[in-house]
Amino acid sequence: MIAMISYDGTCCIGLNVDPDVISDLEVFETCLREDSTKYSTCVRRSGRP
Amino acid sequence: MRNPGAVASDALRFGRSLRRVLTPPPAERSPLLRGGSGFGYRLVLHDVPLGDLKAAAKAAGGSVNDAFLAGVLGAFRRYHEHHGVPIDLMPIGIPVSLRTSDDPMGGNRFAGARFAAPVGEADPRTRIEIIREFVITARAEPAIGFLDLVAPALSRLPTAAIIELAAGMTNVSDVQASNIPGLGHPVYLAGARVTGLYPLGPRPGSLP
Numbered sequence: 001m002i003a004m005i006s007y008d009g010t011c012c013i014g015l016n017v018d019p020d021v022i023s024d025l026e027v028f029e030t031c032l033r034e035d036s037t038k039y040s041t042c043v044r045r046s047g048r049p
Numbered sequence: 050m051r052n053p054g055a056v057a058s059d060a061l062r063f064g065r066s067l068r069r070v071l072t073p074p075p076a077e078r079s080p081l082l083r084g085g086s087g088f089g090y091r092l093v094l095h096d097v098p099l100g101d102l103k104a105a106a107k108a109a110g111g112s113v114n115d116a117f118l119a120g121v122l123g124a125f126r127r128y129h130e131h132h133g134v135p136i137d138l139m140p141i142g143i144p145v146s147l148r149t150s151d152d153p154m155g156g157n158r159f160a161g162a163r164f165a166a167p168v169g170e171a172d173p174r175t176r177i178e179i180i181r182e183f184v185i186t187a188r189a190e191p192a193i194g195f196l197d198l199v200a201p202a203l204s205r206l207p208t209a210a211i212i213e214l215a216a217g218m219t220n221v222s223d224v225q226a227s228n229i230p231g232l233g234h235p236v237y238l239a240g241a242r243v244t245g246l247y248p249l250g251p252r253p254g255s256l257p
Contacts, residue, residue, distance in 0.1 A: 001224075001225045001226075001227070001249075001250040001251055001252045002121050002224060002225070002226045002227070003226070003227040003228065003229065003248035003249070003250045004117050004227070004228045004229070004248070005228075005229045005230075005231040005246045005247070005248050006099050006113070006230070006231040006232075006233075007231045007232055007243075007245060007246045008232065008233065008234060008235045009098065009099050009100065009233075010096050010097070010098060010099060010245065011096070011097040011098070011099050011102055011113075011117065012094070012095075012096060012231070012245045012246050012247045012248075013094070013095040013096070013097065013117075013247070014092065014093070014094055014095075014247035014248045014249040014250075015091075015092065015093040015094075015095065015249075016090055016091075016092060016249050016250060016251070016252055017090065017091045017092070017093060017252075018085040018087060018089060018090065018091075018252060019089045019090070019091045020084055020085035020089060021082050021083075021084060021085040022082070022091075022128075025091055025093065027128065027131055028093075028124065028128050029093060029095075030127075031123075031124040031125070031127035031128045031131065032093075032095055032124040034127060035120055035123035035124045035127060
């Protein structure tokens with residue numbers, strides 16, 4: 001699930017990813033950043049229930 | 050009933066539209082994104098300046114939502130190319146705004162639509178144009194907001210049946226995207242300035 005909320009001039013995008021489906025999330029995050037060089041920050045958190 | 054012919058014609062039109070809305074999009078799920086237990090999760094937060102998305106949307110004649118979806122597709126195209134598994138189309142679930150000029154200010158109405166998305170298209174401008182065209186077509190479907198109509202009946206079903214229905218409608222997609230209107234000005238919580246608002250929604254076909 002990829003969702004976006006705009007807040008005070010920034011598009012805040014949150015992704016909920018299945019780690020079995022996208023196993024190398026670091027590569028995917030690089031893809032996200034590269035797609036727009038203007039993507040400014042990228043913070044990751046992870047966990048399992 | 051004053052005009053049974055017109056009512057029957059409307060019902061037929063709605064029925065045909067409902068079939069189109071419920072038919073899975075004409076795209077195979079990505080071989081790279083198959084499998085998964087559905088239980089683990091990783092959360093990623095990402096910032097994009099709103100001005101950049103607005104500029105991209107304006108340049109291609111689309112909305113901010115179209116530009117957001119085009120960016121998501123661009124990331125998945127790079128990911129597939131990195132793994133040597135390029136694909137042309139990918140089934141994704143997207144929000145379609147149903148808001149009209151009659152809606153009150155601040156009102157927000159969205160319906161979900163499933164889309165064979167042009168993930169292989171390298172030009173972001175072309176991706177935005179294709180997304181725009183799909184959204185305009187989807188919005189014109191009489192049955193696009195059918196969940197609003199059946200929601201009162203759904204609420205009477207057992208929870209297990211609702212989960213089964215919802216999972217069945219979303220597990221044909223590789224990605225589910227959503228867009229929630231936010232705030233154009235900073236807000237404060239207990240005196241502290243809120244620095245960001247990040248939506249982390251449920252995945253397609255996954256259990257809550």
